[in-house]
Amino acid sequence: MKKIFVLLVIVVALSMGARAQVEVSELFIPSAPGFILADKGPASIEKPTTPKAFGVSLLNLWQGGAVEATPFWFTNKPLYTYEEWIKKKVTIVETFNLSAATFRLDSTSALSVGFRTQIFRIYDKPQRERILAQEQEIIDALTTRTPAGGIDVAKVQEASNKLDRLEAKGFVALEIAGAIIGSSNTNSFKGLSSNKSGVWANFRWSPSNSILDFVALARYSWANNAAPVADSDSAFFDYGVAANYESKSFNLAFEYVNRRDIAAKKNLDRLAFTATYQLNANLAFVASFGKNFAKEDNIITVFGINVGIANQKMNNSGSEE
């Protein structure tokens, strides 16, 4: 049944492939913090990105999903221009995003709520000037009529794609996030109690003259309602780095995270490589492999698909083993 459902989704996505070309990064919804805290995504270090006003993402089609909302964009902002957005450095309000996620544990379901927001995002001056010059190029394309009297859509598309590439480089950004996970041993709402919390920060550096960009992570997570037993995994401090390479169809990411188990006074680490290939505007394949934190049963093997349907982009990645 699961295979039929996945096949159906792939067929639907392929049949929608005639839509306009989109960049590979646009197929991703920012992962809900709850997924990251639960180690349920293919990557442990997420790039800070611009969240959607309202979005839905699926961990996979039968294990759970998330909804997210960015309240700032619930209403129109008549005076908020593109130029203002690019020049703006502190972007906390615009990017403040709330999410709720649910996913399957071994014998029960877990519920998570989380937040994320970008504290700042600063383009270097030459890049900011290039972006605004490219904006002007789009405006010129939009306001120059073809001999037939219409808009040269191909020219606008080309200028817009170039703008996307410029926006993705030449900046530094800091994002913070937090989440709390709850579950019930009896699988009833009455018995729901929180069992894990975490807060973290991602710092992204995307040099304009490099094909790579880099993200550094610091994360503290702890178990709630856990008996203070030595040697238990009750609190962790994670720190790590990730490097990403992105081309028109490929996204390659390498990450290393070191985890300090504070109660057990020991260090664990995770090493993962994730590759994404965009087949068409609606369908991308994701593969991730490497070593997870655990001492045993720690091989990461993920193969999944990202599906975009209509205007919502869904993340349908596999879970870690």
Next chain:
Amino acid sequence: MQIKERVEDPVDLVVKSNSDVFMTIIIGNRQIGGAILEFEGDEEPFAKGRIKNVLLGKGRELFDAVLLVETNVLDSNTAHNRIIITHIFHYDDGTEIDSIVIEDEVDNHKDILSSAATYSFLKINR
């Protein structure tokens, strides 16, 4: 990349005869766009691109004119597909004559909204 076209209802603007009339267009919601201004009957546009404090002429010069404004906006905000355009007519000192807000939504990210508006100018009756 689809183009969604819409035609606005004509608007009459009441202006002072001896004052310069300006137009400014603000593309909100962090979207990207510009406009083409032309007077009905002219062969060439009067102004195009980013419209900010564009002098249309003295009020008395505009009484027989019909201003056509085509505003084209590319949805470039990944958060949503909503478009908001504000046409502001004002005098030299910034005093607003009228402000017309156009709100719409395109179906997909990177679609274009094209709005055609028509403005006529009337003399203030004192």
